[in-house]
Amino acid sequence: MRSTLTAAVLLTLAAIVPAQRTASPRSNILARARGTAVISMSSSYGGSWTAANLADGSTSTGWSSAKGAAFPHTVVFELPQPHAIISIAVDNTGDQEGSYPGISSRRVAVYGSSTSITAGFTQLSAFEARRGGRMEVTLGAPVTARWLKFVVSSNWGNAEYTEVMELEAYGEPVGPPQRVDVTVPDAALRGLTALRDSGYQAAVASWTIRSAKDPVKRQHLMQIMSSMFAQISPLAGAVRGYDIVRVEDESAQSKRIYALLVYERLPIYLMLHATSAGGLWEVHEVNLNFEGDLVFSKELLEGTPLPERDGQVPDVALRGLQALREGHDDVAVGMWTTTWPKEEVKRVRADLAKVPKALGRLNGYEVVRVFELTPHLRRIYARLDYEQGPLYLTVAAYRSGTPWQVPLGNLEFSSDAKRIFPPLLLATSGPSTPALLAGALGARNFAFLQMENGPERNPAPYKLGDRVVARYLVGGLTADATGRFHVQSTVTPFDPGGLPLYTPTKNDLVGSATDASPPGGRSWFDLPPYAPPGTYKLLIAIHDAVKNADAEFEQRFTVEGPKPEPFRQLEVRDFRLSLSKDGPAERHPVLQRGGTIYTAYQVGGMAFRGDRPDVHIALRLVGPDGKVLQDAPEQATIDEEELYHPLTFFASFSSSVNVSSDFAPGTYVFKYTLVDRVANKTANYEARFEVR
DSSP states (O other): OOOOOOOOOOOTTEEEEOSSOOOSOOOOTTSGGGTOEEEEESOOOBTTBSGGGTTSSOSSSOEEOOTTOOSOEEEEEEEEEEEEEEEEEEEOTTSSTTTSTTOBBOEEEEEEESSOSSSOOEEEEEEEOOTTSEEEEEEEEEEEEEEEEEEEOOBSSOSSOOEEOEEEEEEEESSSOOOOOOSSOHHHHHHHHHHHHHOHHHHHHHHTGGGTTSHHHHHHHHHHHHHHHHHHHHHHOSEEEEEEEEEEEEETTEEEEEEEEEESSSEEEEEEEEEEETTEEEEEEEEEESSGGGTSOHHHHHOEEOOTTTOOOOHHHHHHHHHHHTTOHHHHHHHHTTTSOHHHHHHHHHHHHTHHHHHOOEEEEEEEEEEEEETTEEEEEEEEEETTEEEEEEEEEEOSSSSOBOOTTOEEEESOHHHHSOHHHHTTSSTTSOTTTSSSSEEEEEEEESSTTOOBOOSOOEETTOEEEEEEEEESOOOOTTSEEEEEEEEEEEOTTSOBSSOOEEEEEEEETTOSSOOEEEEEEEOOTTSOSEEEEEEEEEEETTTTEEEEEEEEEEEESOOOOOOOSSEEEEEEEESSTTOOOOSSOEEOTTOEEEEEEEEEOOOOBTTBOOEEEEEEEEOTTSOEEEEEEEEEEEOSOOSOOOTTOEEEEEEEEEOOTTOOSEEEEEEEEEEETTTTEEEEEEEEEEEO
16 A cells, blocks of 8 residues: 654643653553454555554554545444543554655544443543654543544545554453453454455355355355345445444344445445354344435434534535525535436425425525434434425435535425424424524524625635635524523634634624524634645634533635745745836846836744744845945834744735936845844845846
């Protein structure tokens, strides 16, 4: 296969310990020898780069994501019994940083659960792994867990792959030593791993290996299983991974394993029925289909509601809802059905066209909640507020390493909430609750605008130097005894590296719960020309002063443009002379007496004291005879506070000089002297022009 400063970001209960390995006799409880099993892995390159290497005790082998697989990358371990977790570690030592710069895992969050492989997870810590090295985190207090989930949300810059060489956890068993059967039988796991890494024929061979003593039985099972996969594969594409959703124990000797198979174009729902005889597990039934309700129960298919802080609406769902609000129903349907057969698209368009005739004009929408079945599949529930009443909608969003898309058959809407919403949401969808108070606290109906007070902007990348204008509403408010609400919203833009571009802007929103329109705000800022291209984030923090509750909403957007070159020292860059204002640069400018010469340039590489530089620029104009014709010892200064000052930061200047009729013919020189009073450094720059 392909093969700065490190800052660790942790929860307050965690502390960084030195990266060196300790000499104490510890044992990694994630190791297979300890009875631990890898339950699921969201993505894998395959071959010799699989999740099986993540706790093998060696950094010479490791795991890699599939090419182009989207973040986050998730792996779940099942311990043989509950442990009191003391510390965790991520080791990137020995990865392929030399051949593939930025391939090391970077931001990692670790979760623990004592409930099951899919529920009850709480965050133990979040931190920044070392590039090409090892980072260990000690928890402030031991946390009991049987399932550990590692979530890698970024790497150090590689656009195609992410690698981890070793994952570690340390702790002590809770209670006396015990023999606990692994929740997912090894026979099922081996087949799932073979499916992901080698294809369905290897999986079928693995699942039927226990039947080898009965060749007729095995051949029959292999034919049935292979036929099912062969019918799925042309429609779904290549398999990229799997997620264990639930394991149901029918008895001590019988289990049903429910998993989501992550195929290229479609999610495939899978059930494996495994039984045990004499301590050996055997898979003897497989059921799979791209229609989830033919394999999963309705309750299982719904997934788990995401906390509001994690409940981001996938972009494909959000853009479709925004198109509906703007009256572009066909555009919304087109976004949601890009991979659907033409006859299905036609049916959806016809059904949606009937809605305005029955309910009138659409006034707006509210995303009520986002449920997650696995990291690859989310279900969004929304209420569309038409003039004559609400329409309830659910749309599923799926990703397999590509952008989110809506898989076939995963769009439903009805004026009857009971047909669309799960029981958990029905209580919040009734008409008895004022609209401003319904649902969970958070930002809603977010949109980027073309200009302040302008229409919504098309979902296209921004350019460096563009102005970003955002609009949002706030819902899920709490009213006090007088029926009034009081919330504060804070908006902060971040660059691709997580640095804030500007000081957060704050809005104080006060009103009545019976107001016709929900409160909201607008925010705008300019993208600095010295910022890098990439994926930016706009974070909106909401504080309900009545309930003393908080919520966060983040919206990502793409910025395109050339990557700016960092300044290594105090210097003048991109100096331009021109014969007209904003005119083209002249390499050897020549002008007649009575004309005007224009200058433009950038100054960067200065030092900062806190967030404030202190640079003074002096300018002298020297004539052909060496005499100083103009002397400006304080032509310009750079001393304003700048929150955002990466190594690419610069200040831009422009000026002009009138060449009067008494200027003698010859060569004139602009002599600039830059003095950085913070770093106590000086730089000089000269530029020449000719007068005839």
